[in-house]
Amino acid sequence: MKSQIAKLNAYQPGLSPKALKAKYHIEGELYKHASNENVFGPSPKVKEAIQTSMDDLFLYPEPNAPQLQKAIAKHLEIEPERIIFGAGLDEMIVIISRTLLRAGDKVVTSEATFGQYFHNAVVEDANMVQVPLKHGSYDLDAIAEAVDKDTAIVWLCNPNNPTGTYHSHEAIEAFIKKIPANVTIILDEAYGEYVTAADFPRTLELMETYPNVAMLRTFSKAYALAALRIGYMVTTKTLASKLNVLRPPFNTTRLSEQAALAALKDQAHLQKAVAINQREREKFYEIDTNLKLYPSQTNFVFVETSEATKLNQALLQAGIIAREFPNGVRITIGFPEQNKVIREVLAQF
Ligand SMILES: Cc1ncc(COP(=O)(O)O)c(C=O)c1O
Structure with missing residues (x-):
């Protein structure tokens, strides 16, 4: 072991x-x-979509949920190949860590944040550095200072779980500018759909200027599909194709793909x-x-x-x-x- x-x-x-x-x-x-969890539950259209999928239970799913990939790509106005799916973001974090981290690499994030960044960094024998929160928020200046030539990943949970606080577009862009381009900065926006602040980062726009920035979104929270385990990452086509090497071929299910499609359509x-x-x-x-x-x-x-x-x-x-x-x-x-x-x-x- x-x-x-x-x-x-x-x-x-x-x-x-x-x-x-x-x-x-x-x-x-x-x-x-x-x-x-979202106690209000998913769109009623989700149940119909699942019923319709019931006849196909004996079939393996199509790898990387291509129908959903296309629909999200259209929704976000990006190329489908930039989207990769996990059985929830939990699995996406496993795939990212497994792909990007070598033993001894440094991973930087905050204290009091989502635990799976730490868990998977340790599994990959990476060195985790967690900077204390400042007034319940990520201390972006201290995180930037902790980044060095050994750093492979910076995790930014925005808004942060468990504190709920967020950083603005301006603050995140100023932070990104301080980080070397070979460090992957991952903005975990699991709660992104719930954000109502007008200055929340326009992460897709940032990704156009800074290709080392990636974004995570899930159907578990505002879309209320936590039971079905499906979330996704948006990154460059190049990184997505490499992450796909590590993605188990049938990691998401036919039911989760159809349910997420129905949920996405019911904005x-x-x-x-x-x-x-x-x-x-x-x-x-x-x-x-x-x-x-x-x-x-x-x-x-x-x-x-x-x-x-x-x-x-x-x-x-x-x-x-x-x-x-x-x-x-x-x-x-x-x-x-x-x-x-x-x-x-x-x-x-
Ligand atoms: C910040 C954050 N990221 C990722 C996840 C994982 O979500 P899921 O695996 O349900 O997509 C959660 C779940 O609570 C979370 O709070």
Whole structure:
């Protein structure tokens, strides 16, 4: 076995609502607000698309979801060959790390960000450098300083999970300018569809000037297809063709391709979910509380507190399963009724 695997643990999911109820003797309903899923669900067209695909279950999928590739290319006005699919971005991160990282290469990102960047860097025996957050955001200046001649990848989670904060087009472009062109800068925009800030990076435009920049998007979040595991990367045709060497031939499924196609076509449904999320999100910033809520552009809010366990327990007792971190609690925005309960807990805490 690779010695570095000994240093890692398998991903630990949170307890199920049933297990939590038993553990903490909770009587009423428990609502899951721990994994940033979109509780409003996908477009109704998705179910129809899946039904139609049922007759083809015995067939392998077409490699790299070509129908979806074409549809996304048209939607984004780019060439289809620049798009590569993973069984969720989780798998895309595996493929990217496996392709780009040699033992001893350096990977730079922030502390308190999406854990899979670290996990896969360790698997590839790369050296991970994680720069502390500054006021809940990526410290782009410090990250630029940490980049050196050994650096292969910079991961920028924008907006960041778990803090929900983002950097603007201007800030990201200024950062890119400081980074050598042989370093791949990956903007993980898993929550990109939820962003309503007008100055959010126009990443495709940046990629025209800086071909070392790549973008990740997923159908798991705002498109509400987390169960089906499909996400994608946009990069140069050259890098996409090399990543395709490492992509398992049938990594995404016929069902996920057809479901994502239907979800993509129903932009009205997506926009409805985004608008409700924005309205609900804004209400969190009107709570009368001493707690610090980082400004979020996502479908979750991060509450900074030195009493994270206590706050998490208070939420649980009110029927809300949130996600605890050492310096706070991340809470997914869900249905208005549950959001109201969450805000009441925060106001009283
Ligand atoms: C920032 C970020 N990137 C990537 C992922 C992986 O998403 P998926 O594998 O569902 O596409 C997540 C999931 O929570 C995430 O928060």
